[in-house]
Amino acid sequence: MRIAMIGTRGVPARYGGFETAVEEIGRRLAAAGHEVTVYCRGERHPEGTYLGMRLVHLPAVERKVAETLSHTSLSVAHAAGRRLTGRGPDAALVFNAANAPLLPVLRALRVPVATHVDGLEWKRTKWSGAGRRYYLAVERLAVRWSDALIADAIGIRDYYRDKFGAESVFIPYGAPILESPDTAKLAEAGYKPGEFHLVVARFEPENHVHLAIEGYRRSAARRPLVVVGSAPYADEYTARLRELAGDDPRITFLGGVWDQDLLDALYAGALTYVHGHSVGGTNPSLLRAMGAGASVLAYDVNFNREVLGEDAGRFFGDPASLAREIELAEADPGLAADRGREARKRASERYVWDDVARHYERLCEDLAARRLTRRTVRPKR
Structure with missing residues (x-):
């Protein structure tokens, strides 16, 4: 499969949980024979590939309120362009519900998409007023426009089920096991x-x-x-x-x-x-x-x-x-x-990364085969 990973700072992972997940999952999907494209922002890796993943570096507006969405807009446009030439993704993994307003572009091009919704961003104190209202709104949009939702914790899965009547695929992160520290x-x-x-x-x-x-x-x-x-x-x-x-x-x-x-x-x-x-x-x-x-x-x-x-x-x-x-x-x-x-x-x-990657591989297979659609998320009417 051709799999696009969109919405993070990319790899090598130097920032947070999303980036670590993209690196650990993406490298294993690539090792399994899939063509993995990771959209990156920030510091540019000198090579066009990293651990078997193809890297696409695109700019972003360097402001808190616009950084993620501006970069994801360019990433989605790039993926859309490749789709129109017949080389686009068979499935897209979009990280962060904040990117939900861009999902209709992928759907219009018939790219099935799973959204990793992350935590309860609207509770973060750095978002107040309009920012908090935005994050509350995009949760609903992620439910409406995703073919699947990914929750990395049972608590997040339960939150989307209780608030929206929406089902999620529960896939936690993995843990690096350190036996001999330096x-x-x-x-x-x-x-x-x-x-x-x-x-x-x-x-x-x-x-x-x-x-x-x-x-x-x-x-x-x-x-x-x-x-x-x-x-x-x-x-x-x-x-x-x-x-x-x-x-x-x-x-x-x-x-x-x-x-x-x-x-x-x-x-x-x-x-x-x-x-x-x-x-x-x-x-x-x-x-x-x-x-x-x-x-x-x-x-x-x-x-x-x-x-x-x-x-x-x-x-x-x-x-x-x-x-x-x-x-x-x-x-x-x-x-x-x-x-x-x-x-x-x-x-x-x-919390084993090999198991996590296999879950993502099966999810992408289900997306590409159209076994998951908006109907499987089942939002409330």
């Missing part, structure tokens, strides 16, 4: 295994980095807190985080860490990984931490409980409860390590 990388960065707490997140309020810092500062922790992350449109929130940290010598901001070996070593070497994400589905950062055997302290929402279960992590809802969990981990590092091993075991059994 401890030399950790030493180069100045850290020792089990001797620090870790936060990895984009600096957005719904990821609760502020709560992680507040909870840590309330604790009597002796081991430092390492904060990894940044955000392109969050200067005010970033300033708030640094203000919360104050002059506490125990807290270090590393910024964005693009060295993937170092990032893996940080996950694997942390005494605890504090995960504050609250509005997404199956979060790739959480899966990566689990795959590295990190002892997870997660914000208490249904998405995180779904991924961790009852034994592979601990949960917090406010600074006081997080402070207690941090102190308990320092008091009993062995128990924290046991939870990390349970987390790795759960990730290796439930």
Whole structure:
């Protein structure tokens, strides 16, 4: 099949969950013999292909409100042009419900399309007023114009079923399983295994980095807190985080860490990984931490409980409860390590990229064969 993957920053994956999913799924689909085209924006990979995937680089308006839709508009136009010449996709995978207004173009050209709807974007604080109303509207459009919806978490599947009466194909993300972390990388960065707490997140309020810092500062922790992350449109929130940290010598901001070996070593070497994400589905950062055997302290929402279960992590809802969990981990590092091993075991059994890619392959086969249509989504009348 010819498969187009549209709506993300593309590959190599350097930004977030969608990009990681495109890289892991796309490379496996290509290895299985399919022609995979990934539409990319941002930093240009020097080659026209990457891990067997064909790359198409197109520009975007570099503004928060227009970046995604402007790039996807060009991507859809490019795919449409190839379709008119007989070389277009047999199926399109569109990531992010925000791109739903462009789905009629693909449908007009008889390109069957599945939309990965992502999390509850309208709950993100960076969207307010018109932005929030837009995301609420495009959820309905994704239901109306997609041949299939993809939900990466049961909580997201249930949301679309309850709100729209719409069925989704449930396909979670996979987890990279790390058996032998590069401890030399950790030493180069100045850290020792089990001797620090870790936060990895984009600096957005719904990821609760502020709560992680507040909870840590309330604790009597002796081991430092390492904060990894940044955000392109969050200067005010970033300033708030640094203000919360104050002059506490125990807290270090590393910024964005693009060295993937170092990032893996940080996950694997942390005494605890504090995960504050609250509005997404199956979060790739959480899966990566689990795959590295990190002892997870997660914000208490249904998405995180779904991924961790009852034994592979601990949960917090406010600074006081997080402070207690941090102190308990320092008091009993062995128990924290046991939870990390349970987390790795759960990730290796439930979140396997090879299985994920096979689900996507079957989905694309069903799309190309017209076994999935808008009628299979079944929106409410």
